[in-house]
Amino acid sequence: MTSLTFDRITKKFGDATIIDELSAEVDDGEFLVLLGPSGCGKSTLLRLIAGLTDVSDGRLLLGDELANDWGVHRRGVAFVFQTYALYPHMRVSENISFPLVMERFKPWHHIPIVNFFARRAISRKPEVTKRTEEIASQLGLTDLMSRRPASLSGGQRQRVALARALVRDPSLYLLDEPLSNLDAKLRTQMRSEITELHKKVQKTFVYVTHDQVEAMTMATKIIILDKGEVQQIGSPDDIYARPANTFVARFVGSPPINLLPVIASKQQLSSARQIWTHPGPVPTAESLLLGIRPEKLRLSASSQCKLSARVEIVERLGAETLLGCSLEQTEAPADSVISDDRQNRIFVRIPDNPKLQVGDTCYIDYSPDDVTWFDGARGNRIDDASRPI
Ligand SMILES: Nc1ncnc2c1ncn2[C@@H]1O[C@H](COP(=O)(O)OP(=O)(O)OP(=O)(O)O)[C@@H](O)[C@H]1O
Ligand SMILES: [Mg+2]
Structure with missing residues (x-):
C-alpha cells in the first residue's frame, strides 16, 4: 500500500500555471477522487503522480520517499486512461496478460520472428495464467477470455481495460475518467464494481472525474479543483454538508x-x-x-x-x-x-x-x-x- 503526499505541488506549461501549490495528504488504502470542471488540471495531476510529466515545483512523496525524480516503473502504478484502447487482434486473455508478458520480455524477444513465440510461451507460464485468471474472475470476465474486443460490449471492454491495468498488482491505482464513455446504466454498474474492487484489494486509488455522482458514491476523500487551485479537501459528506465556498456548493449536488x-x-x-x-x-x-x-x-x-x-x-x-x-x-x-x-x-x-x-x-x-x-x-x-x- 502507498500513501501520497502533495507538498506545494506546482505544474507549469510555459508561463501557464496549471496546478498551483497543491498540498494534500492521501492515506494508504484511500479512494481519492479528483473532481472539477474540464481543464482544471485533474489529468495533469494524475500524470504527475504516474511520472508521465515532471513536477515544476514542490514535493511529491510516495510513502515516505521523495518521488519527484522517480521513473514511471519505479512508482509501481497502474494507469487506466479514459480511452482504453485494447489490442484489437488479441483475445481478452492476451489483452489482460499483456503487461505480465512484457515484464518478462528479454531484449531478443523483440526480434519480429521471435516475438510471437516468446509472447505465447510467456503467456502460458503458470504464474502468468494464474494471475490472469484471478483478475479476470474478479472482474467477471472468465467466460469472455477467448473473445476479441470487437465482439464485446462497451462495459465488457472497460472491464478488460481495468483488468489489464490491475493485473500487475500495483501499489497505486490511477484512473482517469474510466467510465466517461459508457451509458448511464453501465456507469452505475461499473461504479459499484470499482468500489468493490477497491474494498477487495485495499490499495490506494486516485480517480479523476468531473461527475459529482461518481465522486460522492465512490470516494473516501475528494479534492475539488478549479483552475488548478484546491477549493476543498474532505469526505463526500463534508463537502456536501459544509462546502467551503459557493463554487463547491454549486458543483456538488443536483439540482x-x-x-x-x-x-x-x-x-x-x-x-x-x-x-x-x-x-x-x-x-x-x-x-x-x-x-x-x-x-x-x-x-x-x-x-x-x-x-x-x-x-x-x-x-x-x-x-x-x-x-x-x-x-x-x-x-x-x-x-x-x-x-x-x-x-x-x-x-x-x-x-x-x-x-x-x-x-x-x-x-x-x-x-x-x-x-x-x-x-x-x-x-x-x-x-x-x-x-x-
Ligand atoms: N502538455 C501541455 N502543454 C500545455 N498545456 C497543457 C498540456 N497539458 C495540459 N495542458 C493544459 O492544462 C490545463 C489542464 O489540463 P488537464 O488535462 O489537466 O485538465 P482536466 O481537468 O483533466 O480536464 P478534462 O476534464 O477536460 O479532461 C488545460 O488548460 C490544458 O490545456
Ligand atoms: Mg482530463
Whole structure:
C-alpha cells in the first residue's frame, strides 16, 4: 500500500500555471477522487503522480520517499486512461496478460520472428495464467477470455481495460475518467464494481472525474479543483454538508444548491423581491448569500411562512418531484440587493407528488438549521452565523 503526499505541488506549461501549490495528504488504502470542471488540471495531476510529466515545483512523496525524480516503473502504478484502447487482434486473455508478458520480455524477444513465440510461451507460464485468471474472475470476465474486443460490449471492454491495468498488482491505482464513455446504466454498474474492487484489494486509488455522482458514491476523500487551485479537501459528506465556498456548493449536488442574495437587518431578511423573518441567527456580513439545498425546502399551505413563489417547472420523477420556482415580487424591492433572474429561481425537491401546476403560487418554508451562509463578495462559507465577520 502507498500513501501520497502533495507538498506545494506546482505544474507549469510555459508561463501557464496549471496546478498551483497543491498540498494534500492521501492515506494508504484511500479512494481519492479528483473532481472539477474540464481543464482544471485533474489529468495533469494524475500524470504527475504516474511520472508521465515532471513536477515544476514542490514535493511529491510516495510513502515516505521523495518521488519527484522517480521513473514511471519505479512508482509501481497502474494507469487506466479514459480511452482504453485494447489490442484489437488479441483475445481478452492476451489483452489482460499483456503487461505480465512484457515484464518478462528479454531484449531478443523483440526480434519480429521471435516475438510471437516468446509472447505465447510467456503467456502460458503458470504464474502468468494464474494471475490472469484471478483478475479476470474478479472482474467477471472468465467466460469472455477467448473473445476479441470487437465482439464485446462497451462495459465488457472497460472491464478488460481495468483488468489489464490491475493485473500487475500495483501499489497505486490511477484512473482517469474510466467510465466517461459508457451509458448511464453501465456507469452505475461499473461504479459499484470499482468500489468493490477497491474494498477487495485495499490499495490506494486516485480517480479523476468531473461527475459529482461518481465522486460522492465512490470516494473516501475528494479534492475539488478549479483552475488548478484546491477549493476543498474532505469526505463526500463534508463537502456536501459544509462546502467551503459557493463554487463547491454549486458543483456538488443536483439540482444545485439555491443561493439567494439577501441583506439582513436583525432577523429580517430582504431579497430583491421579498422580506421575511428568518427564525435563526444571521451573520452580519455586508453582502450575504443564503444557501439551501433543494431537498431541505418544504412546501407549506400557509401564506404566512417564508417565501412565496410561482411554479415554472414541474418534473415528476416518480419517487420525487422537482419544482423550479421563481420568487414572487411581494415587497418593495430592497435596492441594495443585487440579483439576477437566475438567483431568484428556487429549486425544491420533494419526496411526494404535489398537485401543483406551472403558473400556481406555492409557499416555501425551511428550517434555519439547514441554511449555509456565504459571503456574497468573497464566496466563502460563513461558519458562525451569530458571529460578525
Ligand atoms: N502538455 C501541455 N502543454 C500545455 N498545456 C497543457 C498540456 N497539458 C495540459 N495542458 C493544459 O492544462 C490545463 C489542464 O489540463 P488537464 O488535462 O489537466 O485538465 P482536466 O481537468 O483533466 O480536464 P478534462 O476534464 O477536460 O479532461 C488545460 O488548460 C490544458 O490545456
Ligand atoms: Mg482530463
